[in-house]
Amino acid sequence: MPVSDRVDETTVADAAAGGDDRPSDALPINELFCSLQGEGTLAGVPSVFVRTSGCNLRCWFCDSYHTSWEPTHARVGLEELLEEIDAFDADHVVLTGGEPLLHEESATLLEALDERGYHTTVETNGTIVRDAQIDLASISPKLASSTPTPERAPDGADADAEIDAGQWAERHERERIDLEALAELVERHDYQLKFVVTDGDDMPEILELLADLREAAAVSIPDENVLLMPEGATRDRLAETRERVADLAIDHGFRYTPRLHVDLWNDAPET
Ligand SMILES: C[S@@+](CC[C@H](N)C(=O)[O-])C[C@H]1O[C@@H](n2cnc3c(N)ncnc32)[C@H](O)[C@@H]1O
Ligand SMILES: Nc1nc2[nH]cc(C(=O)O)c2c(=O)[nH]1
Ligand code: SF4
Ligand SMILES: [Mg+2]
Secondary structure (H helix, E strand, C coil), X not given: CCEECCCCHHHHHHHHCCCCCCCCCCEEEEEEEEEECCCXXXXXXXXXXXXXXXXXXXXXXXXXXXXXXCCCCEEECHHHHHHHHHXXXXXXXXXXXXXXXXXXXXXXXXXXXXXXXXXXXXXXXXXXXXXXXXXXXXXXXXXXXXXXXXXXXXXXXXXXXXXXXXXXXXXHHHHCCCHHHHXXXXXXXXXXXXXXXXXXXXXXXXXXXXXXXXHHCCCCCCHHHEEEEECCCXXXXXXXXXXXXXXXXXXXXXXXXXXXXXHXXXXXXXX
């Protein structure tokens, strides 16, 4: 099992009590743990995951519900974050969320990690650009099939969440694709485009987006930088989607990425 280093309870209590004297470089942290990178071109690489809380989108399938639909976190300062990261035996750090690029403090953390020689991956939905030191931008643009509706609310959602889903549908739909932001991200960084795919109905939108991005961006976007990832936060759901998505990758000449951590540890937290 991955090694866990929980954000300590006093940090949570301090913040909740309003007696929060955290430094201004603090980030809202949902979890911090060491595992194997489960997705993308670096799958299998031991990595420390820093999961920030808060997101500008609301995918109905979000596997990190407590960073988006119902965010929970403790505010943790840069020095404490670096100490916790250094305590693990890994030279790769994955900054994820939620949407990590919402927070300007993410850029400060990335710079400090770079100075210490870490390889950094940022998992992002591709709607926000920051002047930040990123070794691999792992961009996952959100397709129409991610948009929540009252009928397609997060799993286990109560009536309130169904109403939330209805209210979020319009904003999610409006904000999920920002072609300028996507172009800037691929121009600035080494990158992979990692699409969450359920079935063949997702493919026309992916092909259209790629055509638009190839027009808009000043760098080339080879098919080998395009990855199809099966939708599924659990082993049971992945069993339904992965073979279909693998076949689509073969048909279109794109890469397929597994979700190794789901295969290994299902939907356990801190994996
Ligand atoms: C929780 S998101 C956080 C980073 C950023 N907000 C984003 O969406 O890219 C991390 C990764 O998990 C993917 N993801 C989230 N829920 C998923 C699901 N149910 N099935 C497959 N991938 C999922 C996202 O597309 C993204 O690549
Ligand atoms: N093992 C593991 N690999 C991952 N790659 C991207 C993840 C994410 O949530 O951003 C993730 C995750 O949550 N766990
Ligand atoms: S953009 Fe990422 S964190 Fe936000 S709701 Fe979608 S999958 Fe979750
Ligand atoms: Mg994840």
